[in-house]
Amino acid sequence: MEFVITGDGSNTLYHPEIGEHYHSKHGALQESRHVFLDMGLHHFLAKEETNEVSVLEVGFGTGLNFLLTADDATRRSLQLHYCGIEAYPLPTDVIFATGYHRFVQPATWAAFMQNYAQALTTEVDFAEHIRLKIAHEKLMDFQTDDQFDVLYFDAFAAIHQPEMWSDQSLAHICSYLKPGGIFVTYAITGNLKRSMKALGFTVEKAPGAPGKREMLRATKVG
Template structure:
């Protein structure tokens, strides 16, 4: 997928929140069955809410619309239960015109649209303090090759589907992620394909198949066992 040919179309999902559709690969950034519902279910409810320590270091593969980061920021600010160092890798950042068309500020956290825009306006490749509890470090690069942060507690694996972005769903990527994690760290993804589960297990994760968000039967969660 080359940046110069990426066309993105704004679409509504079943819960009233936006997603982006990429016609060239026939793929959505988020589930049409509910973008916000999916992200909350997979990344917060099955991931963040199971981390019993603080501060938490999160690595997201695929910053995309910023939805997962914004939901995490909201969760931290409203519950005051963690301090978050949030890292995110993205090869094709959105332009601000597209960002401003997304309705997450209104739908998710009315009155805090400025924080959603601040996530996207934050400088790349350097840590930026968004709030007292949330630091963002966006890495512009390819998750296969760019330098990844270390001592990660939780990985949001949110690349495009394996059939659309196969280079992100392979053993070498899972090996890199396993290496950068703390013992006891966790990885969560919306994808539940058997091949993905087996390759993540081969990389060292103890995998579980969990109930999926609306429109999906299952999702995956992996743990880096303490040894």
Template sequence: MSREVKIITTEDGSHSLYVPEINETYHSFHGAYRESVHVFMLYGLEAWYMRNPNKFPIRIFEVGFGTGLNAWLSLVWAEQYKVPVLYHTIEPFPLQEEVYKQLNYTEVDDSIYHYAPFFQVLHEAPWNKGDIVTEYFNMKKDEVTLEDATLYPSDVIFYDAFAPNKQPELWTKEMLAKAVDTLNPGGVLVTYCAKGQLKRDLKELGLQVETLPGPPGKKEMTRAWKV
């Protein structure tokens, strides 16, 4: 499946995508790159690793492959730390080649520019099967909705669906439970969303919920641990 998208430039100079069909963007207008680093790398993957420095491989599940930014940043992290990562991501609307080839994430930070070729490799990896991308990064992309997806045990969940008012079906307690049920003990779910209903649902699902400072332009975000 595919949908119409338009490339936009956010405040940190990095691209995002606008979806006219639902009047929504893939990332914050205040900075797509900064948002992903802050929410999913710093408060997600890094936070889990600080608690579990000797547990390998790290199993990440992402709701919404989208532009591939979170996956690419995770690959860069895995290569830099030399820590094996098994990455499972789902996306019912994969981007067309003419779109992802224009995205400029690999140009934002010169210090990791030598990992730039892997951004396209991630997009070109086959759907619905596992793929060894680098020595430390294996990925499985499934072209499927969360409702229909087959999930696997995970240590870190990047819950990066569109906002609840745009894609409410992905923020129901039932769908959250499907993701949360995959978490290993000590696992963490992290998302840019900070709505009260989300936090109440996560607490009712047995997680320890934290409200954390959000990325630039957003006051708060949510992180939840399975104990």
């Protein structure tokens, strides 16, 4: 794998076996902030009066979505429970070479460097107000008693990993989302919209990150 500089100056990784980048070539940082924080986390917080939030991420990857979420939670004095699912965790040296320390507070980055390896095997107290667990397993093997407020679906595109976007996979992972919870992903297709509606979600088109006109946001009914 190799690092690629994206349109906003932030790095992403290119995965040659899958044939895709981990983030948008138009801007890794701005895609993560727009799709997952602005359209997901912030949308949830705007409709719920709470100082606690739980986030489940499919595709922990380089950790960018978590880092930005942890930094945001610190600024907002939020209690954050974050679980990322990653079947193929990146080596520690690759994670630390991303350059993402430029986009978060020094304390957030220092805690990430200290806790990343341990979080792959057990839940860690990332900070006083943040708990982190990286589930080192495939999506369909993931099991937990926890329920989550926001689901970041950041798998590789369906053209490269169709099994991640199947009705079975979506039903399994969405079972861990609370009623009223928010599902967000950078993609939007007719099949995805139909799948989410069949699972009992209200579906809406949201403005996409640079390079994409639209993205999908869905709210779990019930």
